[in-house]
Amino acid sequence: MNSCLYAIRVLAINAVLWTTLCALGALGSYGDGLREGMTRSYAVPLWNWCSTHLLLMVFSSGMYLLFSRYAALLGRVRSIAAVYALVLLLFVPLELAYVGAVYAVRGGAELSLPSVWAAVQRLHNFDLFMELAWTSFTYIAVVAVCAWQQGRAREQAWRQAQTDNLSLRLELEQQRLLALRSQLEPHFIFNALNAISALVRSDDKRVALTGISRLSDLLRYALAASSRDWVSVADELQFVRDYLDLQRLRYGERLRVSIEGGHGAVLGADCPPLLLQPLVENALRHDLDCHDGVSDIRLELAREGEQLLIRISNPLAHAASPNPGLGLGLRSTQARLQMAAGSAASLSTRRDAGRFVAEVRMPLERAA
16 A cells, blocks of 8 residues: 555655646746747646656656665666667657657657658657656656755655664763772772771770761762762862872871862863772772871872873882772773873873882863
8 A cells, every 4th residue: 555655655746847848848838838829728738748748757657666666776787778779669669659659649640650651651760869868868857856855865764774873872971981880889888887887896986986977078070970970189189188088097007198289170070980989998908007107199190281180109119919900999980091091091000119000191271
């Protein structure tokens, strides 16, 4: 049923186009007749044009349906040429016979094979050329329209595929980000609770209660920030200071952290949430947890051109086997940086003059 309706629609569109074309042609013939002193009605040349080109209208509709149904025919020049050869071989003789029949009826002859053949024989070479030209023009026009429509359909399909692909990639990235957040938050909470647990075991209830209060503030920020894609460096730096205050209740005077460069454009920049805390936590684990002395952790924030540089370092303990690779917190940080800024952001680690250095680079201004 749908195919039948589509064919009727194609036939109707072709009828409108051919009727318009015939009306314009008839208008020219009517004007020529007026200049020659003829007084016939405009309906006469209009009917002559429409009746003469009726079979061409059916032909154009058939060609359109053919190329719409078998789109592969338009994929090769050889196929288009082969169909055109069949048109010359089969349709052109039929078109000449049809025109002969129209002329025979107009001349008042009885419609029969002899009268049609006689009318065809009376056609001039120019008439034969015009019928060939009309057929060729119609074929070329249909091929051009179908090729354009198929090209447009392929382009739209490609764009839709690209849109679907981008949507899928975005959804996958969002799911990946949620998974990273679900890893990072328990990881942070676990380490913070370890600090509180150490305070409780110290039997200093006042310090333990202070630690619980500070942990509550940290968790409030962590939960709020983790639901956002970006936070300011100023907020992240304050969160790190609060986190260090909590850890200071555990480590006391042994915890010494130097923070440099947190001012100006650096504080106004944006970064993924919970970016600094895993870096600081990693430094604590590879410094204070490896010896009984005082820590020497350095956190530097700076602007280098259009990039934000975050560098945190801690001394490598000689008595312990340091791990220069990326732990869970650093791996999550690296993955979140890649999702946030792609190849424009990076997290690298190295050993430098007896220190373990983790360095983050990312655009100072995030893309809109």
